[in-house]
Amino acid sequence: MRLMAGLWLLVLPLCAASLLVGAVWLPPGAALTALFGRGDPLLVLVMQELRLPRAILGAAVGAALGLAGAAMQGYLRNPLAEPGLIGTSAMASLGAVLAIQTGLAAALPLALPGAALAGAGLSVVLVLAMAGPRGGALALILAGIAVSALAGALTSLVLNLSPNPFAANEIVFWMMGSLADRSMLHVQIALPVMAAGVLILWPLGRGLRALSLGEDVAASMGISLPRLRLRLALGTAALVGGATAVAGAIGFVGLVVPHLLRRAVGGDPGRLMAASALGGAAMVLAADIAVRLILPERDLKLGVLTALIGAPFFLHLILRLRRQMP
Template sequence: MRLFLPLATLVALLFIASLTVGSTAIPVGEALRGLFGGDGVVPMVMQEIRLPRAILAASLGASLGLSGAAMQGYLRNPLAEPGLIGVSGSAALGAVIALQYGIAGLFGLALPLMALLFALLAVLLILGLAGPRGGSLTLILAGIAISALAGALTSLALNLSQNPYAVYEILFWMMGSVADRSMHHVALALPIMAIGWALLATTGRGLDALTLGEDAAEALGINLRALRLRLLIGVAAAVGAGTAVAGAVGFVGLVVPHILRPITGAKPSTLLWASALGGAALVMAADILVRVILPTKDLKLGVVMALIGAPLFLHLIYKTRREMN
């Protein structure tokens, strides 16, 4: 609780900031009034351009933070992150295939569900390769392989597109962006992300017990198979649906739990919701940053996230070196 209030306030403030920053200057008061109806261009810009952007940034961040914390809790490895181990990349591949081969048009939720399916395959593959204990070396190596394959297939699918502009999109799918997304995208992704959040929220008690080891957890009455299933589907739904409309954004699930872990007393159940709020705050802050630094250039979210996340990743590798040897 001590942590909840400041984090929630931060998220609320960044949400408002995200709504008031744009390529045109709209006075804050007028902008916020425009959210709640009225005629003219300001309400149009607020409701149809800035609001979906802010909602997507917040919900994508929450998905990534939550998924990172859950996977790290389950594998008991601080390097397990959806972007690094190829889950986001695979989700992006699923989304690209759905869009390029017309699957996305078959029924309403086909696009996020395809991304979910591919994310699920990636998580299954990772868990299969890294084993229940998730040793760092196998985890990272498997992640590199899956990321590389997903990235290559994404590029291939876009290069084969009949639309000459599709090639420009490779950057979007690898780096992620929430620029100029519409309420349509929110309606596509948010329900499935919410299902993912709900599933991951139920893993808290199991993850807490798991810190004592698998035998101890089972002795405490935790069904490890059920826990694993909820984690798998939860991560795939949250990351898959978010990536389907915003591309693969890396490092969120690495940075946020890392910062919050000491403050939460390293208790996985607390870290879960704290990372969801922290992730939302971080991605919104990054999205505000890309708009402030280069307002007309559509800088990708992944660029900012990698600048923050990669040094931390190096630090973590350095720290876990002893474990690897």
């Protein structure tokens, strides 16, 4: 309870700070008044159409990635696992890249996030088909690696053959990940998909606890491993696909946050999912605030900052695991 209370006390001020920080600092009183549609019409527009969607998406994207990462690590029983392992983020990125390259993203506001969600859904179909109905964790990992490699190769091919340098430039910047210039339309697109992912993954706590004791023990406790794997793949795809559809590729959140919070929950996968959702929200909100304060005139991308933070942590984690090996 103390951990969850502490995380809430971290997330809520970060949400408030996200509403106040921007190109122009707004006094809290004026910002709050504008948030409820009163006061200067320009401030109302800024708060309701720019900063509020950005704060909501920052919390939602972080929570989705943190929750998916905790579930994936619990299923694979590996602290180095992350939600992109089954190829969802790579396929979602490929869908978005195709929407940008073909011009659909410019013609239809819903084309880019819709294509990204379609790519995420396709990744589940491919991974489950390749892993087979009775495939275990290793088969799921190998299938995910294959799908990620294929999606990455096709994305590179699109960039390589792109005749339009402006489209290629837009693709590159989109793949860096960002919450800038997002609207309530993006919120309406992403939140239902992420909510579906939460509903799918949340009941898996008992199964993941049993699985931590071994697959045989889990099966003896009445846990259906094929059903658990199916729900894990569907829930992770919904969470990561929804996040990627509106924010681009944001890495390392699903890897770093569950690992930082694992000791605080005693290694319980069920409790870790709830804590990681809040921890992920805090991390993305803090990073999004930082990109607005660090080089604001250069538009530092959110995914770049999370990678700069996450990559050294990942290397530290590998080195620590290597020292623990006999």
